[in-house]
Amino acid sequence: MDVLVKQGNFFASKKTKNVSFRKDTLKRLQKEILAREDDIAEAIYQDFKKPKFETLAAETQFVLAELNLTLKNIDDWASPERKSGTLINWPSSDWVYKEPYGAVLIIAPWNYPFQLAFAPMIAAIAAGNTVVVKPSEVTPHTASIISEIINEVFDPGHVSVVEGGVEVSQKLLAEKWDYIFFTGSTRVGRIVYEAAAKHLTPVTLELGGKNPTIVDETASINLAAKRIVWGKFLNAGQTCIATDYILVHKTVKDSLVGALKQNIIKCYGENIEKSPDFSRTVSKRHFEGLKDMLEGQEILFGGKSNDDDNYLEPTLVNNPKLDSKLMRGEIFGPILPIIAYTNEDDIERYLSNYGKPLATYVFSNRKAFQKKIINRYSFGGGAINDTVIQITNKKLPFGGVGASGIGAYHGKRSFDLFSHQKSIIKKANWFDAPLRYPPYNLPKKIVKRIKYLF
């Protein structure tokens, strides 16, 4: 593949080893994003009517914050890190060097099409790699502007875009990369992992899942409803860490449903289709899939749709069966199942029905209950008394576990993720302890104390 040869030569030229070079290119990228921020919002709007506010907050400003943090800290992050030495090697100085892997492939999804291509790309560049980005074919306007920006800023030997769908993605995956960063579905994550295994290529897999939100009988219901509605219907439910379904204690279910309805109307008005703040489902295929999930379900609110532009109203569904289409896999759209539970065994029954999700949320005013859920269940990350916000703190690792992914990133962790951590011990020559050399004739009593020297 041409692009890989070009990038191989570029990497071999050692330009990317120079931290000032990385900073200069990232600064050029920053300038270009700032200059084209409105064009980016327009492109994403063209793709699925994502409200401009959501694009600015969750895509461009998010990426610019990642860029600012990286530019501020790159000198420090890229420097060898000194670690304390051990007695067994005394006298020495011990270090971790950050080494770029080489050629990085980033495959992005469509739901946050700018953020999920650029946030990992910035880190891969900062760490001194070359990068090929494969944006999603499902959001073609965004894919084009991603290409335009990258072509404007970077030498193609350094960073390139390859546009296309499944076939192009599979061609790319057949090549030998030094690192693959994939964001998308668990199904495709398995394909990526298999392709990477052939070359022993390390991967990060940022996948999806069926994220529960648990609301107990002590929760502040109105505030819970407000925060659930925001996190769920943002981007029309097409957010990997959005609530997938609600488990609510039966004694507060009616008041929660009432509050959810009120808050949906408060956010999007009585005629939601006309609201400028509500996205569309991204494609006909996804739209039809979501409508299919609604078949035979008891709808508590919403359910209206318009085939002309893949509009599906925020929809609340009452107690769906576990074996229904709606509850078999990730919904990834504006449908919110609400299931009443009686006791903690019911919660266990639902949660254990799925692989480890990317997120879990708990609304409760009981500290013991919050703690119990955090300790009892494994999931990527989450929030207590809120949803989605865990992604906004760059000091917190963002990633899944089990079926929801491998690896985590954001902030410094992203830089480290794209760097091989090379451990080096620099040994002094003025002293050489004789203990380790044959013939081994140290008394056993002393050998058994070696553990204290590590």
Ligand code: NAD
């Ligand atoms: P997807 O898996 O269908 O596609 C993701 C990327 O993989 C696209 O670029 C696509 O072209 C490519 N692709 C699709 N099929 C392929 C195949 N057979 N072989 C090789 N490449 C292939 O995912 P999507 O529909 O774009 O995104 C939605 C999914 O992504 C949801 O499951 C969501 O939860 C997940 N997601 C996860 C995160 C996260 O950070 N963990 C973020 C956003 C989305």
